[in-house]
Amino acid sequence: MTAVQKRIVINKIALTLSTLSALIALAFLFWILGVLVMKGISALNWNIFIFEGAPPGYAESGLKHALVGQAILIGMATAIGVPLGILAGTYLSEYGKNSKLAHTIRDISDIMMSAPSIVIGAFVYAVVVIPMGHFSAWAGAIALGIIMIPVILRTTDDMLQLVPGELREAAFALGAPKYKVILSVVYRGAKAGILTGVLLGIARVGGETAPLLFTSFNDNFFTTDLNAAMPSLTVTIFNYATSPYEDWQQLGWAAAFILSMFILGLNILGRVILFAGKKGK
Amino acid sequence: MIDKIFFNFTRLSALLILVIVAWIFVVLFNHSLEAMNTFGLDFITRDEWAPNLDKFGAYAAILGSIISTTLAMLLAVPIAVGVAIFLSEIAHDKIKGFFGVSVELLAAIPSVIYGMWGLFYFVPIIRDIFGGLGIGLLAAGIVLAIMILPFMAAVTRDAMNTTPDILKESAYALGGTQWDVIKDIIIPYAKAGIIGSLILALGRAIGETMAVTFVMGNVHHVPGSILDPTTSIPVTLANEFTEADSSLYFSSLFGLALTLLIMSFVVIAVAKFYFLRKARRAS
Amino acid sequence: MASIIDIKEECALHVRDFEFTYKGSSAPSLKKVTMPIARHSITALIGPSGCGKTTLLRSFNRMHDLYPGNSYGGEIEFEGRNILTPKEDLIQLRTKIGMIFQKPTAFPMSIFDNVAYGMRLQGIKNKTELNDRVEKALKDAAIWKEVSDRLKHDANGLSGGQQQRLCIARAIAVEPEVLLFDEPTSALDPISTQGIEKLVIELKERVSIIIVTHNMQQAARVSDYTGFMYLGELIELGQTEELFVTPKEKLTQEYITGKFG
Structure with missing residues (x-):
């Protein structure tokens, strides 16, 4: 050969x-x-959306409590993470730029993005749960919000930097103050990118279980009390799947399916928006 | 005036991330002081974890974390590199697009689902083949490998894709085969990026909780074989945090959390600041 | 109708009714190109960007085959056979027909290993033979003096002009019959460009050369024959001096006098 x-x-x-x-x-x-x-x-069946959790063996048991709890937790986490992330990303792209501080913040948030989420849970337990004396939706939302910030921060930073400098200069030339240029020109130019970042950020925290285990904890019943333990889909999946009861395991699979579709949907939507935004230019 | 307020808002938000990270370290450190003062180095070198006796040695959990991630890396790295090669060099455009997006989407599936699948579908297989409980280090390593695979393959592919076409063409123009080009040009060119990507995936695997909590068991003993159930840092935290009933127990769990944070921080920092930065500079 | 000179000397390659279609495109990018390439001489291809000169060049070593879906028509004769057939051994073909690219493409390895790469692919393992041939190739590429004391150093430490000469050394080390140059000086400064041009002229003693250039002066300086291409067709092929002084086609004249392109 x-x-x-x-x-x-x-x-x-x-x-x-x-x-x-x-x-x-x-x-x-x-x-x-x-x-x-x-x-x-x-x-899957309609009962899932109608009934809250019940002891094993009950026919009338569902996931309403977990679905609503999940929505509340994600909504609150978004309300915490998105504004802070976007503002911080704005600082990096529009003010900090290549300064040492900006680079340090980028580096640290990059590490944060891959840091173990269960550690964030332990941290929030120490600073929120212990002082309050009990688990709460607040604690869970804060943990998720902390995980969300670096994701939003980095995409906002990247997306704002893609907005051409001439656009800013043109607005400055008209005499607009910097904050107006950012709000009305830069944000508008990076709209699709920021939106994608937000969707991916929500998808990222939506699947988190570990940081909720000892912050929002879990509850088998419907609640909207933000000062009390709050059920979530992810922790419910964990509890039901590791239980010995077949009907709970079934509900666990249903919850897993709904959660995955939600997260895949957000990911796909994010890509579509980014793609459409690129194509439009 | 408004300009200044806006600027300060953005700057405070940006500084907040540094504050949070520092705060996390301080809080974890403070809360683990009691355990550190009580046990000293024994905390990480002894494997007796006995809440009823108020004795806490994290050796088994630390070892479990190291072995399960090592096992996962051994299984995932060759396959992930193979997938990355397939995606960047072998697959035709259409397959590349479809498969590439599938891999990225699979990386987004919550890890709790990988863990659940592992418990119901993979543990029985291990039980059938090797006997025993099925749950343990082997199951944890395999499920962790599968969970980390999409992310690892996607970032490794991205690193390989930084190789300029013209460089590959030059090797083809000398009569190289596809494999010659992959091993002599792409892998050496993208070496720093590939290693960085693999280590970054390792950093994620160390801190992964849900994929392993289902299938690891939670036994604070140094395992006799990889078929034995044992524990790891995240598994212990997930299982015991809400059960801790003494301040020393809590403090020991915070000590574990701090250990985990430091381990993953170091690994991720090495990946990001050494390898991936070097890769970015080169390209 | 194209005006194609009838080359009396021996030909290295013969392109006949050649057509090339990129994947997914309905019309061919090269249309019925017929062109003899004289042996041991330099043929330049000029024309406005998008005219197909690089596409034609990359057909000679079947570079287009790296990207599936492209299709060839007609024939390119080399060493008595049509190299466009599916059974053509592309590895053999590419060792006989070498290529130099628009940008220097030093491989991520040492200077020595770069030059030895093609020989090693052919299975040459003998240290003395490798050493001798690497030295000879580097001397022929007029870069030996600059690198002889640092053969083990990373090739990416060299300047752009040095890297391009290294790439030429790498290509000639496997002793090809034909060398394809794809705008080899477009990324280089004027002095490096001069060096490369001088080298190209020296090389024609041993290999047949086809050079694509966007620079008409360069074509005039180095080549023996020049082909002018426009919109995928070869409009005119002639001796370089004649083509630039007394072009036969109106389009050629308009192009070389700067009326378009």
């Missing part, structure tokens, strides 16, 4: 192995997705 022939054979083997690993990965991931869809859809 000549050297060239040998290379051709090695090439075939290596490419086959790569393709094989891609197929293996795909098989596992679609296995998980398949199970999620099959189990989830078969467990």
Whole structure:
């Protein structure tokens, strides 16, 4: 066998192995997705949206409490994380730029983005739950909000930087003060990007379980009391799935399916908006 | 006037992130002081974790974290690199687009779902093949590997894609095969980025809680084999934080949280500031 | 109708009724191109951007095959066969027909390994042979003096002009019959450009050269034959001096006098 022939054979083997690993990965991931869809859809029914949690064995049990709790937690986390993230991103892109402080903030928030979320939960437990004396929706929302800030901050920073400098200069040339230029020109130019960042930020925290375990904790019943423990889809999935009761496990699959569809939907929507925004230019 | 207020608002928000990070470290440190004062170094070198005796040694949990992430990396890295090669060099455009987006979307699926799948579908398989409980280090390592795979493959592919086409074409123009180009040009060119991406995935795996909590068990013993149930730092935190009933118990859990934060902080910082920065400078 | 000179000397390549269509495009980007390439001489391809000169150049070593979906028509004859057939061995073809790109493309390895790369691909492992041939290639590419004391250094530490000469050394080390130059000086300063042009002229003693350039002066300085392309067609191929002084086609004249492009 000549050297060239040998290379051709090695090439075939290596490419086959790569393709094989891609197929293996795909098989596992679609296995998980398949199970999620099959189990989830078969467990779905109207009762889920009508009834709150019930002891195992009750026919009239559902996920209303967890769905509403999840919505409340995400809504509050968004209200905390989005304004702070956007303002901080605005500082980095419009004021801090290449200063040392701006770079430090970018670096730290990059690390924060990958930091263990359960640690954030422990932190919020110490600074919110202990002083309050009990678990609460507030604590859960604050934990999620903290996780959200770096995601929004970085996308806002990146997206604002994509707005061409001439646009800002043109607005300045008309005599507009800087805050007006940012609010009316820069934000408008980066609208699609910021919106995508917000959606991805919501998707990111929407799937978090660990930081809620000991902040908003869980509750098997419907509640809107922000000062009390608040049920969430994710913690409910964890509790129901690890329970020995089959009907709870079923509800767990239904919750897992609803949660995944919500998060995939947000991710897809975010991409579509960004793509449409790019195309429009 | 308004200009100044707006500026200060944005600056305060930006500074807030630094404050929060510093605050997290301070709070975790303060709350773990009691455990540190009581146990000293024993806290990380002893494996006796006995809440009823108020004795807390985190050795088993730390070891469990290290072994489960190592196992996950050993399984995930070769496959993730294979997937990245497939996505950046082998797949035709249409497959590349479809498969690439699927991988990115799978990376967004909440880890609690990977854990749930592992408990119901993978643990029984391990039980059937190896006997025993099924839950333990092996199950945790595999589920963690599967969970981290999409993220790892996506960032590794992005690193490989930074190789300029013209550089690849130059190697083809000398009679190189696809594999020659991958191993001699793309991997050396994107080396820093690839390593950085893999380490970043490692940083995420260390702190991952839900994918492993389902399948690890929660036993504070150094495992005899990878089939034994054991624990890891996040698993212990997830299982015991709401059960802690003494201040020393709490303090020990905060000590674990601090240990975990430092471990992941260091790993992520190495990935970001050494490898990924080097990669960005090169390209 | 195109005006194509009849080359009396031996030809390295012969393009006949060649057509090329990019993936997904309905019309061919190159239309019925017929063109002889004289052996051991320099043929320049000029024309406004988008005229197809680089597309034609990249057909000679079947570079387009890296991106699936492109299609060829007609024929390109090399060493007595049509190289456009599916059974053509592209690895062999590319070692016979080398290529230099618009930008220097030093591989992420040492200077020595860069030059030795093509030889190693062919299975040459013998240290002395590699050493000798690397040295010879570097000397032929007029860069030996500058790098002989740092062969083990990373090639990316060299200047742009040095890197481009290194790429030429790398290409000639495998002793090709034909060398394709795709705007080789477009990323270089005037002095480096001069060096590369001088080198190209020296190289034609041993290889046949096709050079795509956006710079008409460069074509005039280095080439023996020049082909003018426009909208995917070869409008005129002639001896360089004649084409620039007394072009036969009106389009050629308009282009070289700067009326468009």
